[in-house]
Amino acid sequence: MKTGILGLSRRYLAFRRLCKPRHGFGIHSPFVFELYTQAIDSDAKEPAFLPIERYRQSLKRCAQRIDLVGADGCSQATSEVRKIARKAAIPPHLGRLLFRLCRYMQPQSIVELGTSLGISTLYMAVATPDVPLHTIEVNADVQQIAQNQFDTMGCGNVYTHCGTFAEHLPSLLQHLPSVGLAFVDGHHQGEAMLRYVEAMLPHITPSSMLVLDDIRWSDDMEAAWHVLCADLRVSLSIDLFRCGILLFRQGVAKQHFNLRFGPY
Numbered sequence: 001m002k003t004g005i006l007g008l009s010r011r012y013l014a015f016r017r018l019c020k021p022r023h024g025f026g027i028h029s030p031f032v033f034e035l036y037t038q039a040i041d042s043d044a045k046e047p048a049f050l051p052i053e054r055y056r057q058s059l060k061r062c063a064q065r066i067d068l069v070g071a072d073g074c075s076q077a078t079s080e081v082r083k084i085a086r087k088a089a090i091p092p093h094l095g096r097l098l099f100r101l102c103r104y105m106q107p108q109s110i111v112e113l114g115t116s117l118g119i120s121t122l123y124m125a126v127a128t129p130d131v132p133l134h135t136i137e138v139n140a141d142v143q144q145i146a147q148n149q150f151d152t153m154g155c156g157n158v159y160t161h162c163g164t165f166a167e168h169l170p171s172l173l174q175h176l177p178s179v180g181l182a183f184v185d186g187h188h189q190g191e192a193m194l195r196y197v198e199a200m201l202p203h204i205t206p207s208s209m210l211v212l213d214d215i216r217w218s219d220d221m222e223a224a225w226h227v228l229c230a231d232l233r234v235s236l237s238i239d240l241f242r243c244g245i246l247l248f249r250q251g252v253a254k255q256h257f258n259l260r261f262g263p264y
């Protein structure tokens with residue numbers, strides 16, 4: 001069940017108690033200090049963000065009705081595009097974070113679980129236009145709208161896969177040399193998130209990064225996040241409250257960081 005406002009406030013206080021101050025004070029890992037100060041805590045605006053935010057505004061005015069599809073691929077109800085754009089798309093500050101993480105990490109490949117209308121995809125695609133970005137979405141209608149925008153913006157590095165993560169992720173992973181950066185933003189159930197991360201782990205390298213959105217969506221999502229932080233295959237975990245980052249660097253002591261980012 002989705003965490004209510006009271007539960008979220010309690011969790012936020014617990015998160016803040018363990019947070020390092022802003023600006024990187026108290027981060028003793030040189031790698032995490034640099035990642036934080038250069039890619040997480042900085043918020044430079046780029047001209048590339050403008051067309052993405054204009055697209056978001058146009059979606060927020062779009063009254064077209066489309067079918068909603070569940071994680072199993074079955075139709076559930078209908079909704080207006082403008083409601084999906086308001087509820088499902090990541091907010092601008094998180095898009096800018098993904099952009100900076102892609103620029104900073106320079107991954108060889110990007111995998112996204114949950115395209116929806118393509119806002120997060122666009123932020124990552126324009127950050128590294130030469131890097132193939134594979135994005136999976138079960139809802140063909142939203143993905144078609146996203147695809148139109150990828151075409152309009154000339155994002156030739158985006159490869160869309162329509163179907164469930166369970167259907168597409170295994171074969172996609174077989175065809176990729178490795179997972180450089182992955183953004184997991186769909187099927188918000190703890191056990192499902194663990195399954196998708198577990199599927200990706202054999203394909204990560206010491207320079208890979210996994211970004212998991214909505215880790216405080218529900219009790220089970222938060223519990224799954226803590227399971228991943230404790231996993232010995234993960235060397236560095238960074239909790240940004242709304243989302244979490246997993247890193248796999250070798251030769252470093254296993255460490256966890258609660259770091260302030262955006263409104264948190």
Ligand SMILES: C[S@@+](CC[C@H](N)C(=O)[O-])C[C@H]1O[C@@H](n2cnc3c(N)ncnc32)[C@H](O)[C@@H]1O
Pocket residue numbers: 069070071072088089090113114115116117118119120121136137138139142163164165166185186187188
């Ligand atoms: C929160 S939205 C993604 C938002 C998008 N990342 C953005 O910021 O613009 C999650 C998407 O994942 C899709 N989804 C959920 N479970 C899925 C599954 N098991 N397989 C494929 N797609 C799924 C949903 O249809 C929905 O469009």
